[in-house]
Amino acid sequence: MQPLLEVQDLEVCFARRQVLRRVSFSIAPGETLGIVGESGSGKSVTALSIMGLLSRPGRVTGGRVLWHGEDLLQLPPDSHRQLRGKAMAMIFQEPMTCLNPVYTVEKQISEVLMLHRGMSKKEAAEAAADYLEQVGIAEPMARLRNYPHELSGGMRQRVMIAMALAGEPELLIADEPTTALDVTVQAQILDLLKQLQAKTGMAMILITHDLGLVAENAERGVVMYAGEVVEEGSVEELFTNPAHPYTQGLLRSLPRWGEQQDMLYTIPGTVPRRLEGIAGCAFAERCPLAEERCAEPQSMHRFSATQAARCWRTKDKVGDAEWQSR
Amino acid sequence: MLKYVVRRILLAIPLVLGISLLVFGLMHLAPGDPVRMLAGREAPQEVIDSIRREWGFDKPFLVQYFTWLSKVLRGDMGRSVISQLPVSYLIKSRLPYTLKLNFWATLLGLAIAFPLGVIAAAKRQTWVDYAASAFALVGMSMPGFWLALVLIIVFAVQLNWFPTSGTGTWAHYVLPTATLGFSWAAGLMRMVRTSLLEVLKEDYVRTARAKGLREKVVLVKHALRNALIPIVTVLGTWLAYMVVGTVVIETIFAWPGLGRLLTTALLQRDFFLVQAIILMISVAVVAANLLVDVLYAVIDPRVRLS
Ligand SMILES: Nc1ncnc2c1ncn2[C@@H]1O[C@H](COP(=O)(O)OP(=O)(O)OP(=O)(O)O)[C@@H](O)[C@H]1O
Ligand code: SF4
Numbered sequence A: 001m002q003p004l005l006e007v008q009d010l011e012v013c014f015a016r017r018q019v020l021r022r023v024s025f026s027i028a029p030g031e032t033l034g035i036v037g038e039s040g041s042g043k044s045v046t047a048l049s050i051m052g053l054l055s056r057p058g059r060v061t062g063g064r065v066l067w068h069g070e071d072l073l074q075l076p077p078d079s080h081r082q083l084r085g086k087a088m089a090m091i092f093q094e095p096m097t098c099l100n101p102v103y104t105v106e107k108q109i110s111e112v113l114m115l116h117r118g119m120s121k122k123e124a125a126e127a128a129a130d131y132l133e134q135v136g137i138a139e140p141m142a143r144l145r146n147y148p149h150e151l152s153g154g155m156r157q158r159v160m161i162a163m164a165l166a167g168e169p170e171l172l173i174a175d176e177p178t179t180a181l182d183v184t185v186q187a188q189i190l191d192l193l194k195q196l197q198a199k200t201g202m203a204m205i206l207i208t209h210d211l212g213l214v215a216e217n218a219e220r221g222v223v224m225y226a227g228e229v230v231e232e233g234s235v236e237e238l239f240t241n242p243a244h245p246y247t248q249g250l251l252r253s254l255p256r257w258g259e260q261q262d263m264l265y266t267i268p269g270t271v272p273r274r275l276e277g278i279a280g281c282a283f284a285e286r287c288p289l290a291e292e293r294c295a296e297p298q299s300m301h302r303f304s305a306t307q308a309a310r311c312w313r314t315k316d317k318v319g320d321a322e323w324q325s326r
Numbered sequence B: 001m002l003k004y005v006v007r008r009i010l011l012a013i014p015l016v017l018g019i020s021l022l023v024f025g026l027m028h029l030a031p032g033d034p035v036r037m038l039a040g041r042e043a044p045q046e047v048i049d050s051i052r053r054e055w056g057f058d059k060p061f062l063v064q065y066f067t068w069l070s071k072v073l074r075g076d077m078g079r080s081v082i083s084q085l086p087v088s089y090l091i092k093s094r095l096p097y098t099l100k101l102n103f104w105a106t107l108l109g110l111a112i113a114f115p116l117g118v119i120a121a122a123k124r125q126t127w128v129d130y131a132a133s134a135f136a137l138v139g140m141s142m143p144g145f146w147l148a149l150v151l152i153i154v155f156a157v158q159l160n161w162f163p164t165s166g167t168g169t170w171a172h173y174v175l176p177t178a179t180l181g182f183s184w185a186a187g188l189m190r191m192v193r194t195s196l197l198e199v200l201k202e203d204y205v206r207t208a209r210a211k212g213l214r215e216k217v218v219l220v221k222h223a224l225r226n227a228l229i230p231i232v233t234v235l236g237t238w239l240a241y242m243v244v245g246t247v248v249i250e251t252i253f254a255w256p257g258l259g260r261l262l263t264t265a266l267l268q269r270d271f272f273l274v275q276a277i278i279l280m281i282s283v284a285v286v287a288a289n290l291l292v293d294v295l296y297a298v299i300d301p302r303v304r305l306s
């Protein structure tokens, strides 16, 4: 089956600074793909590049973004624009600031319906109420007349989701949709997304820095580190048999039942700020297994149809045991 | 919304009263007898006495003020010492010219500033933006009177296209309107550009783009409306400058408006007239600020609630 979206060797620079290197992954129709990584690893930049929403000084400097096999990066900007909100939609990390403060909820949802679904104003208003109901908002008619500042963060994120659904997209990119919300609301929003996905059959890219969320919500995961994909695999593979030392570290730092919170493991060190000077493995500085060979460029080694990792050691697969002993 | 407007109006009333007290009190600040000042330097004793009686200047200050205020509220603002015409008549005959001039100048200013500001912001750091910014810089560093003189020399004296003074035909409006409009447009254009650039960084603009809206729609519908909020806020303070600008331009072009009436009245020490015009202008600025506040609420729903 042809993938819905295939990203190949994507490179992005902000002015002179390179922030994405050879990022590749793909997603099938209806699938849920999780993208995990620490803050600054390039998750949002990847999503924005797919949407064609990178803003200056950000610029795609290489690679391809294939949508049903067609390279979006070669498309005239206006053709890419027409796919936005319709074929692919995105919801963002900051629900508090993502809605326009001077327009009502109705206007902001209707806009999508009128633009992409050719509805009249009246039809759009009715459909907008319908979407609010679908995203679990009570009294949709009354909420339509509200302005964003009159709604809570969780409500605003629901409105954002309603807006994204309104175009009936094939792909929904959810960029840390719950990070800014209360814990209880987080679970509700994720449940909602899963349920909507089951109903509409759309594919979803769930971006998060929480490996746990990927386990609960996705079928496959992509692990990013310092602007690169360091491992990809099915959720099961990533959790039972992580190959890359970074994935292993992430896994170890997940809270487990019965474990004390203050005993939680954290990977020592921080993400490198600049990639330019780094020819070899970007994780080397923090990797407990680093050796001389790690200073050489690393390529993806594949172990199964779904799993691959960017580390020479994984060629013969580092065992969890060896990692734990360090 | 209505509650907000009513509250604004109620708040403006004490402000207007305060201004009137100040304007009235100004006469008493000047050295010497206020009545002598009002009557003019060479007024005979009978005139001085009659003014003193009519306006209650033999009574305590507050009584004087309320006598004056009640007369003013009834439209009696005294007589011009020079022409002996009622001040209210003089103002009524001049006001339309000032209003007309300001109307066209404002329209011109907006017509230049908004499109230019939006385009400059949309095409930032391209030659379009640089050209627009250069225009703004030149416009803002040129004093109004200087621009007026340049325009007169070029278009009136050398090319002989437009007259330099008078109000008879549309041609008379061109130079004063252009002068006022341009000096106004320059600053406003920069404000539009800066404010829009700020708004374009906002998350909701990215949301609008993510919806697949055309860039024009994103700019005008989603960004500009929000950019208007800070612009309108500053507009209130600007009004005072506009008044001063109008006074200068009216004097240069011998425009028979309030501004020129004020300068002549000042030169001739026609204090009843000066008092009335200053009061008028101050009230107009308060009223315009009120309008700005209302406009502010229309644009930004968050203002209506608080
Ligand atoms: N507008 C920008 N200008 C300059 N650099 C940027 C810009 N946006 C992102 N970057 C850089 O790109 C890199 C990747 O950022 P990105 O926002 O994609 O990270 P992220 O993985 O989404 O992190 P987070 O979890 O914090 O959202 C970072 O190093 C960041 O500094
Ligand atoms: S390449 Fe070397 S430094 Fe990088 S993850 Fe593998 S072992 Fe660690």
Ligand SMILES: [Mg+2]
Pocket (backbone or CB within 6 Å): A043, A044, A045, A093, A175, A176
């Ligand atoms: Mg991000």
